Amino acid sequence: MKHVSLLCRYPVKGLSAETLSSVSLKIGQGFPSDRRYAIANGEWVFDAAGFVPRPKTDYLALVKYERLAALSTSYSDSDEMLRVRERAGQTQQFHLGSEVDRVRFSDFMLRVFEGTPLPGRPELVGADGIRFTDVSVYSPALMNAISLINLATLRDLGRAMGAELDPLRFRANVYFDNGMPWSELEWLDREVMIGNARARIVRQTRRCAATNVNPATAQRDLGIPQALAKHFGHVFCGVYAEIASDGYVELGDEIGPL
Structure with a gap:
């Protein structure tokens, strides 16, 4: 089952996630109230x-x-x-x-x-x-991009590292599980449906030292970019999408490429 597992916003860049049960997405706009400050x-x-x-x-x-x-x-x-x-x-x-x-x-x-x-x-x-999205430095459109993470990918990364990874380390907006690790990296330049909203995958997410921080302990306890490079030959985990049509997304909705 390809489904949305978690929806998060981060009203203040760098501060904690807020989980949501549903969200309305608008064409050309980002995740509501995400990185507003x-x-x-x-x-x-x-x-x-x-x-x-x-x-x-x-x-x-x-x-x-x-x-x-x-x-x-x-x-x-x-x-x-x-x-x-x-x-x-x-x-x-x-x-x-x-x-x-x-x-x-x-x-x-x-x-x-x-x-x-x-x-x-x-x-x-x-x-x-x-x-204040990380990728806003690349284009005005990316200022309003939303981020997606595949939980299957995190399980595979955790397996390689010998650690259970808290998904909140990755500070995404939409977490989903399609059972196929790394498949989202193949969606670049393709359109996907998220609930009944349409989005275009525009960028893979380059990971930095922020993911090394454990959100439960506030300790820097892992080396995730280093592990990605070592085990998979790259430092990408997750993707960015631009919203291409208005739509509504709630937990359990299907997600996948068109």
């Missing part, structure tokens, strides 16, 4: 009007800052409220439309990373029409 690393000034997509290293992200994985977050679209729970159990709320709360969030990040050198003062950034 990011945490600039303080080394540059965000200007929404003149924004040019920047590499992930210009933000606080798991590729360099695994401590982010110790924060459990949830975001409410209706009131722009971000709730952040620390491992100790303390929860704070930040209204992301409020300049005062954005400053509070910056102060909070400085406390979270106390003792860790940062390039500057972290700043929560975001604006309508901007998504």
Whole structure:
């Protein structure tokens, strides 16, 4: 059975996943509220009007800052409220439309990373029409791409590594299982159906050190890009898709190439 197993969004780049039971996809748009915000690393000034997509290293992200994985977050679209729970159990709320709360969030990040050198003062950034996807640096269309991961591929990678891999390491939007590891890499330049939405596979996902972070422990405990290169001769795991038609996707829906 080729089915959708998990749907995730990441309202703030680098922070935790939110799981969904269903999602409406729109042509030319990304996963709703995915990577809507990011945490600039303080080394540059965000200007929404003149924004040019920047590499992930210009933000606080798991590729360099695994401590982010110790924060459990949830975001409410209706009131722009971000709730952040620390491992100790303390929860704070930040209204992301409020300049005062954005400053509070910056102060909070400085406390979270106390003792860790940062390039500057972290700043929560975001604006309508901007998504902070990793591949946004390649084209405006890819800013709105969604990411897909085949759970069969993760099982095969885990088998090669002798480890059970938490799928959330890979921070995808759509996780599916078709029982055929690596088959999604062959979908490049093809159209697929995801539920009743149509999408075009436009890029394979090059993996970086962010996947080495265990989302359960916030520890960097594996070498996934290295394992991909060693066992499979490449560093790709998953694909990016651009939405080609409006549609609705829910858990259990079928997925596959046309």
